[in-house]
Every structure is written in C-alpha cells, then in structure tokens.
Amino acid sequence: MTIALTRRAALACAVAFAAVPAVAQDTWPTGPVHVFVGFPAGSSPDILARIITDPLSQRLGQPVVIENRPGAGGVIGVQQMLVSAGDGHTFGTTINGPLTTAQRLMDDTGFDVAEDIAPVTLIATSPLVLAVSSDSDFTDVDSFVAAAGAEPEALTFGSVGQGSGAHLTAELFAAEAGVSMLHIPFTSYAEVTTSIMGGEIDSGFMAPSAALPHVEAGSMRMLGITSAEPFAQAPDVPVLAGQAGLPDDFRAELWNAFIAPADTDPAVIERLNTEINEILADPAVQEQLLAIGWQAAPGSPADLEERIATDTAMWGAVIDRVEAQ
Amino acid sequence: MTTWEGLLFGLGFALQPEVLVYCLLGVVLGTFVGVLPGIGAMAAISLLLPITFYITPEAALIMLAGVYYGAQYGGAVASILLRLPGTPQSAVTTLDGYPMARQGRAGVALFTAMASSFAGSVFGIVVLVLLAGWLSRAATAFGAADYAAMMFLGLVAASTIGASRPAKGFAMVTLGLLLGCVGTDVNSGVQRFTFGQTELLDGINLVALAMGLFGVAEVISNVRDPDRQGVAERLGLRSLMPRREDLRRMGWPILRGSAMGSFFGALPGTGSTLSSFLSYSMERRVARQPERFGNGAIEGVAGPESANNSAAITAFAPTLTLGIPGDPIMALMLGALVIHGVQPGPMMLEARPEMFWGLVASFGIGNLLLLILNLPLIGIWVAMLRIPFHLMYPAILVFLCLGVYSVRGLSFDIVAVAMIGLAGYLLTLARFSPALLLLGFVLGPLIETNLRRAFLISRGDPMVFFERPIAAGFVLASIALLLLSLWQAWRRRAGAGDEVSSG
Numbered sequence: 117m118t119i120a121l122t123r124r125a126a127l128a129c130a131v132a133f134a135a136v137p138a139v140a141q142d143t144w145p146t147g148p149v150h151v152f153v154g155f156p157a158g159s160s161p162d163i164l165a166r167i168i169t170d171p172l173s174q175r176l177g178q179p180v181v182i183e184n185r186p187g188a189g190g191v192i193g194v195q196q197m198l199v200s201a202g203d204g205h206t207f208g209t210t211i212n213g214p215l216t217t218a219q220r221l222m223d224d225t226g227f228d229v230a231e232d233i234a235p236v237t238l239i240a241t242s243p244l245v246l247a248v249s250s251d252s253d254f255t256d257v258d259s260f261v262a263a264a265g266a267e268p269e270a271l272t273f274g275s276v277g278q279g280s281g282a283h284l285t286a287e288l289f290a291a292e293a294g295v296s297m298l299h300i301p302f303t304s305y306a307e308v309t310t311s312i313m314g315g316e317i318d319s320g321f322m323a324p325s326a327a328l329p330h331v332e333a334g335s336m337r338m339l340g341i342t343s344a345e346p347f348a349q350a351p352d353v354p355v356l357a358g359q360a361g362l363p364d365d366f367r368a369e370l371w372n373a374f375i376a377p378a379d380t381d382p383a384v385i386e387r388l389n390t391e392i393n394e395i396l397a398d399p400a401v402q403e404q405l406l407a408i409g410w411q412a413a414p415g416s417p418a419d420l421e422e423r424i425a426t427d428t429a430m431w432g433a434v435i436d437r438v439e440a441q
Numbered sequence: 442m443t444t445w446e447g448l449l450f451g452l453g454f455a456l457q458p459e460v461l462v463y464c465l466l467g468v469v470l471g472t473f474v475g476v477l478p479g480i481g482a483m484a485a486i487s488l489l490l491p492i493t494f495y496i497t498p499e500a501a502l503i504m505l506a507g508v509y510y511g512a513q514y515g516g517a518v519a520s521i522l523l524r525l526p527g528t529p530q531s532a533v534t535t536l537d538g539y540p541m542a543r544q545g546r547a548g549v550a551l552f553t554a555m556a557s558s559f560a561g562s563v564f565g566i567v568v569l570v571l572l573a574g575w576l577s578r579a580a581t582a583f584g585a586a587d588y589a590a591m592m593f594l595g596l597v598a599a600s601t602i603g604a605s606r607p608a609k610g611f612a613m614v615t616l617g618l619l620l621g622c623v624g625t626d627v628n629s630g631v632q633r634f635t636f637g638q639t640e641l642l643d644g645i646n647l648v649a650l651a652m653g654l655f656g657v658a659e660v661i662s663n664v665r666d667p668d669r670q671g672v673a674e675r676l677g678l679r680s681l682m683p684r685r686e687d688l689r690r691m692g693w694p695i696l697r698g699s700a701m702g703s704f705f706g707a708l709p710g711t712g713s714t715l716s717s718f719l720s721y722s723m724e725r726r727v728a729r730q731p732e733r734f735g736n737g738a739i740e741g742v743a744g745p746e747s748a749n750n751s752a753a754i755t756a757f758a759p760t761l762t763l764g765i766p767g768d769p770i771m772a773l774m775l776g777a778l779v780i781h782g783v784q785p786g787p788m789m790l791e792a793r794p795e796m797f798w799g800l801v802a803s804f805g806i807g808n809l810l811l812l813i814l815n816l817p818l819i820g821i822w823v824a825m826l827r828i829p830f831h832l833m834y835p836a837i838l839v840f841l842c843l844g845v846y847s848v849r850g851l852s853f854d855i856v857a858v859a860m861i862g863l864a865g866y867l868l869t870l871a872r873f874s875p876a877l878l879l880l881g882f883v884l885g886p887l888i889e890t891n892l893r894r895a896f897l898i899s900r901g902d903p904m905v906f907f908e909r910p911i912a913a914g915f916v917l918a919s920i921a922l923l924l925l926s927l928w929q930a931w932r933r934r935a936g937a938g939d940e941v942s943s944g
Contacts, residue, residue: 156487156769156772156773157486157487157490157773157776158487158490158772158773158774158775158776158777158779158780159772159776160776160779162776163776163779163780166491166780183850184487184850185849185850185851186849187639187640187642187643187849187851188625188639188642188643191639191642192639192640192642192849192851195639196850196851221630222632222639222642223632223635223637224637224639225639226639269900272898277625277627277630278625278627278628278629278630279630298897298900300894300897300898301627301628301630301894302627302894303627304772306709306765306766306772307709307710309763309765310580310581310583310709310763310765311584311585313581314581314582314583314584316584316585316898317898325784328784328786329764329784329785329786329787329788329789330763330764330786330787332786332787332788333786333787333788335787404782407779407782407784408779
C-alpha cells in the first residue's frame with residue numbers, strides 16, 4: 117500500500133513538473149479546482165467524475181476537489197455549482213437529466229440551461245438494456261412486443277423514477293413499437309432488479325452494469341440495447357433499432373457531461389476541453405469507464421451544446437406524449 | 442466451499458495484520474462518529490472513500506463495514522447520557538436509557554447497550570452465515586403488497602410507544618406521516634409541500650429531523666432548566682455494574698430484538714432505524730408492567746440496541762449475495778468496490794470468496810474489538826458528563842450542524858435543523874413524544890409508496906393483500922393486534938369501572 121502511494125505521489129510530482137511551462141504561460145488555475153457532482157460519493161456519476169478528475173488534477177497541477185451535492189436527480193449539483201461560481205475555478209459534471217428534461221419535469225430548477233451554463237465537453241454515454249426475468253417466456257424483443265401488444269398495459273415496466281431516463285426510454289420504446297405498457301416507478305435499479313427477479317413486474321430498461329451481474333448469474337435476460345451499435349460491455353445483446361417495428365434510427369442514451377458556469381473565461385473552457393479530450397483518449401481511462409458501464413464520448417463544447425438541444429427536443433416530445441395520456 | 446471451510450478461510454484472511462489494522466481503524470472511527478450527535482456512518486464513509494483507492498478492495502470493505510456497525514455501538518452513548526441520539530437508529534434508546542442515567546444508573550445503561558449491541562451482532566452474524574442464501578431469496582420474495590402490509594403491522598404495533606396519552610401519540614404519528622409526504626411523490630412524480638425549494642424535493646433530511654427533534658430540542662430544554670444540567674454528581678463507580686436482576690431482565694429482550702433486527706436488516710429498504718423502534722414497542726407490549734417503560738426500563742435499552750446491531754449485520758446479506766444495497770450507506774460501500782473494478786452481484790460470492798468470508802469473519806473480530814474497546818470507555822463517557830454545561834452544549838451544537846451539513850453539503854439543512862429543533866422543544870413542553878413523530882416519518886413513505894405500488898401492479902385489485910401469503914399473514918396479524926388492543930382497552934375501562942362502583 118505504501119509503495120503504491122509513493123509511486124502515485126511520484127507520478128503526480130513528475131506530471132506537475134512537466135506541466136510547469138503550460139501553467140507559466142497561462143495563469144489559470146491559480147488554486148484548487150472544484151467540481152460539483154449532483155450524486156452521492158460512490159454512485160456511478162461520482163465514480164465517473166473521479167475517473168476524469170484524477171488525471172485532470174495531475175495535468176492542471178492543482179488539486180481537483182469533488183463536491184458531492186446529491187439531490188433532485190442531479191439538479192442540486194448544478195444549482196450549487198452556479199451558487200459557488202465566480203472564481204473561475206468552479207465546474208461540474210452532470211448526467212443528462214438536469215440539462216435536458218428537468219426544466220420540463222420540475223416547477224423551477226432555478227437555472228436556465230442556455231443562459232447559465234457553458235458546455236465544456238461530453239464525457240461518456242451509456243445505453244440502456246431491456247431486461248426481463250429469466251423465468252419469463254420472453255426470449256427476444258419480438259416475443260416481448262407481441263405480448264405487450266395483446267392488450268393495452270398488458271405488461272409492466274419498472275424505472276428509477278417518474279421522468280427518469282429509464283422511464284422515458286421505455287415510453288419512447290413503447291410508442292415506437294406501437295404498444296402501451298404500465299409504468300411502475302421505483303427509486304433505484306436495486307429495487308427494479310428485485311422486483312423483476314421476484315416476478316412482480318415484467319421488465320425494465322436498466323443500465324447495463326446494473327443488469328449484467330444478474331444476467332451472468334442466470335436470473336435475468338437482456339432482450340435488446342438502445343444504442344446504435346452493440347455495446348462493448350455486453351456485445352451479445354442485439355440493438356433494438358430496426359427490430360419489432362422499431363425505426364432504424366431508434367436510439368436512446370444517457371450521458372455525463374462536464375459543464376461550467378456561463379461566465380467562465382472561454383480560454384479556460386478551451387483548455388479544459390483539450391485536457392479532458394486527451395484524458396478520454398487514454399485506453400486505460402476508456403477501460404475504467406467501460407467497467408462501470410460508460411463509453412468515452414469526447415467532443416467539442418459545440419458538440420455538447422448540440423446534444424443538449426437534440427435530446428431536450430427528443431425527450432420533450434416523449435414527455436408531451438406521457439402527459440397527454 | 443462449505444460454511445466451516447468458508448469461515449476458517451475468512452478468519453485466515455481477516456486475521457492478517459494489515460487487514461486487522463483496517464478493521465480496528467474502522468470500528469474505532471465508527472464508535473466515535475456514532476457517539477458524536479449528527480455525524481454518522483454516512484459522513485465518515487463518504488470521507489473515507491477516496492482513501493480506499495489506495496488499499497485492496499477487501500480491506501476497504503472491511504474498514505468501511507467496521508465504521509457502519511461500529512457507529513451502532515457509539516450511537517447509544519449520547520442517547521443515554523444526554524438524551525441526544527448519536528444516530529437516528531438509537532433515538533429510541535433515549536426513552537429509557539436517559540431515565541436510567543437520571544436515576545444514577547448511567548453506567549448500567551451503557552453496559553446494557555454495549556452488551557446488547559454485542560449480543561445482537563453475534564446473533565446477526567450467525568444468521569448471516571447460516572441463512573445468507575435464504576435471506577437473499579426473502580429479499581426478492583417480498584413484493585410491494587408484502588412491504589405495505591408489513592409496515593402497516595409495524596405502524597399498528599408501534600403507535601403507542603412513549604406516549605403519555607393515546608390521543609397525543611396518535612397526533613404525533615400522524616404529524617410524522619404528514620412530514621414524510623414532503624418531497625417528490627415516487628408514484629406520480631408530483632412535488633408535494635416543497636414550496637418551490639429544490640432542497641425539499643427528496644424530502645426532509647432524516648438526520649436533520651432526528652437531530653432537531655432530539656438534539657437541538659434537548660439543548661434548549663437544558664438551557665431553560667438548569668436543574669437538569671449534570672447527571673454526573675449522582676454517579677459513583679458502583680453504578681457501572683449491573684445487578685443480577687438487570688441481567689435477568691436483559692435476556693429475552695436481547696433475543697427478541699436480535700431476531701427482529703436480523704429479519705428487518707435483511708429486507709432492502711427497511712433498515713435498522715425501524716427495527717429498533719419495533720423492538721421497543723414489542724418489549725413494551727409483552728412487558729408485565731408496561732408503565733415501567735419511559736421510566737428507565739432496562740428492556741427498553743436492551744431490545745432496541747440488539748435490534749439495530751443485528752440489522753446492521755444482516756443488511757449485508759442482500760448486499761453481498763445479490764449486489765442489492767438495502768440502504769444508501771450500503772450503496773456507498775458497493776461504490777467503493779466498483780471503484781476497484783469489483784462488480785457487486787450474485788456472482789461475487791463465487792468469484793471472490795475472500796470478500797464474503799473475509800468480511801463475515803471481520804464482523805466477528807470487529808465486534809469483539811468493539812466490546813473490548815467500549816467497556817473501558819464507559820467510565821470515560823460517564824466522566825464526560827462532568828464537562829461544564831456552558832462548554833459541552835455549544836460543542837454539541839457545532840457537531841450537530843457539522844453532522845447535518847455533511848449529509849448533503851447544503852446550508853439549507855442547518856436552517857432546517859434549527860427550526861425543527863425549536864418545534865421539537867415546543868412539542869416536548871406540551872408533552873408530545875418526538876419518538877412517535879420520527880416513527881411516522883420513517884414508516885409513512887414506506888407504507889404509502891408500497892401501498893400505491895401494490896395497487897398499481899394489481900391494477901387496483903385489493904385482493905392482492907389476501908392472495909399473497911406474506912401480505913395476508915401481515916394483514917391478519919395487524920387485525921389481530923388491533924382487536925387485542927381494543928379488548929385490552931375495554932378490559933381496563935371495565936376494570937376501572939368496577940373499582941369505582943365497589944369503592
């Protein structure tokens with residue numbers, strides 16, 4: 117343990133020294149950098165943030181401190197980032213919800229995505245898998261959709277909450293497949309998993325890393341995945357697009373992004389974008405991300421801005437449909 | 442691997458010097474965060490998480506688990522000495538632990554808490570080792586209807602604890618249920634009683650509520666009433682040893698509390714706070730003289746303290762065998778494993794036997810360390826009561842605020858704890874029981890969410906509560922208990938009437 121620590125410290129020092137010329141040219145950062153995360157320590161978004169901020173701290177030559185401000189589906193993290201903003205050293209990582217659907221689902225998030233938030237870069241994306249109990253009769257998505265279409269709300273699906281990615285993805289799936297399913301909201305994948313395995317609910321769109329251990333143990337089956345390509349963590353699961361009446365461009369992904377308060381110096385955003393993109397290009401980092409179910413998705417600030425716009429429109433249409441029911 | 446082979450293998454692993462050091466570190470830290478009001482295992486484990494990157498996942502888990510169950514030991518200390526629960530789980534221990542201290546029996550109360558904690562943990566470990574597989578199946582066998590029916594039984598069984606008058610008790614449970622409604626409704630997504638405050642979307646913070654009602658309210662009471670300051674003068678060393686009578690009274694409550702805690706601990710989402718409340722209400726119900734409760738009944742300390750400790754152990758059953766965390770702290774510990782690239786799940790037991798058996802063995806070692814550590818500490822804790830009031834209580838308020846802030850890092854929660862504290866003080870002045878409010882708050886959301894979920898899944902058919910055997914059993918038990926209470930009340934009234942007519 118002591119050896120590993122020393123090696124790390126030595127590495128950190130080496131990187132810090134190597135970074136000296138860059139820091140000399142550009143005075144930023146002059147102190148510790150704070151990254152707000154809207155989920156508790158140890159959660160998937162938190163671990164993802166730590167995978168990025170660990171090397172980021174070495175590259176910036178300053179400590180990068182994770183500030184966990186959990187609550188309201190990640191919205192509190194973004195709010196608290198904005199409250200603490202102003203010193204040029206405050207940033208945040210967030211899941212897609214607070215930037216795309218929260219404005220629709222909450223009375224008042226206290227911020228305007230376009231006005232208050234400067235996109236830095238997308239970090240990673242994650243598809244969802246359609247999971248059922250291995251005791252069920254469903255072997256593929258065709259048999260599932262056929263059973264779901266027998267009568268309205270013939271099948272139930274669980275999610276991690278009203279308006280969550282898991283909920284909206286299932287609604288999108290049902291609408292595209294021309295069926296209607298009954299939504300049973302839970303608060304965590306752990307609850308959804310127990311309920312599926314106990315035979316209480318029929319299905320659920322789940323994060324691959326939440327479903328995989330139970331698939332390996334033989335108690336769950338994955339019928340399809342919502343990404344455009346098969347996912348490296350679960351290569352055998354067929355993509356849903358083009359199957360069972362779903363359109364060829366059917367796609368639903370969750371993502372995590374690095375964001376800044378709107379008044380952040382553009383040069384700082386540029387620097388952060390470059391550093392994080394280089395971190396994401398490291399195969400070791402990609403592997404760490406994949407192990408917790410995320411695929412590295414580097415890009416420019418403009419790419420993230422576009423992603424926010426497309427997803428806000430796409431999920432907005434799904435929310436319209438759910439509210440009209 | 443058979444159970445014995447597994448245990449021996451685990452002991453071999455957990456007794457390695459390095460692992461042993463982390464275990465000791467965990468339980469010592471756990472004891473201290475447990476003692477400090479407001480600062481709990483959650484805060485300590487969050488802070489330790491980054492450190493665990495540098496040690497093996499097994500050692501990390503053993504250390505974090507040590508903090509988790511160690512905090513259950515420490516929680517009772519402040520409950521007994523100051524009527525300030527160190528953790529929400531030990532809030533119910535204030536009901537009889539503090540009166541014992543007032544009677545000059547603080548040492549006996551602390552000894553009882555430690556001995557019951559140890560006995561409860563040992564019971565939990567035995568259950569975990571022998572029944573881990575069965576417990577994890579029970580976790581998936583319980584559906585929404587079963588949870589709703591079980592929580593209803595809990596509400597019926599516990600709704601009279603610590604109340605001077607039934608009507609006042611009923612009012613407090615109802616207020617607790619209403620406070621539990623605050624936040625986003627799981628079933629509909631509607632935001633209830635949030636008044637536009639994002640901080641209230643996930644409900645009122647349990648730590649803020651428990652610490653406000655018990656902690657801040659108690660500090661205000663002491664400022665107002667200098668008479669209550671200092672229990673220490675009445676404490677001699679002779680008071681540390683329990684009498685034979687005390688030992689006799691502890692046995693059954695510990696056994697019942699442990700069994701109850703082991704059961705509730707293994708069910709995801711029910712938790713150790715509930716098991717200590719239910720154990721208390723059970724002891725009060727089975728007691729020959731229920732009026733002793735609230736006035737320093739040793740059973741009221743022994744039962745709940747054994748229950749929350751056995752629950753803290755069996756809570757690892759679904760976590761380790763299914764990878765399904767039963768509470769946020771368990772989720773945090775699994776997160777620590779994920780950081781190390783260990784995927785928690787049903788395969789972990791086979792893939793990494795040292796993880797399961799090493800941890801189970803470390804429970805045994807850790808609890809032994811806790812007992813050895815805590816028995817001599819009793820004297821020190823009691824001596825702490827000699828710290829002058831004007832130094833101790835401001836310090837307690839600082840720790841309370843730190844603890845509440847550490848849960849979410851929001852200053853909103855500090856304002857909340859102050860306001861709840863003021864309200865809690867007014868309630869105690871009017872002789873309302875804050876324990877019942879807390880019980881309603883914990884049970885309310887569980888009952889509501891599961892009841893509505895059960896109806897959603899059954900498409901509105903109430904027969905689901907009678908067709909599922911588990912649910913039906915709990916419904917019948919609730920009805921029986923209600924009838925029993927009514928009959929007892931009728932008997933008492935009839936009896937009182939006889940006395941009046943004969944006198």
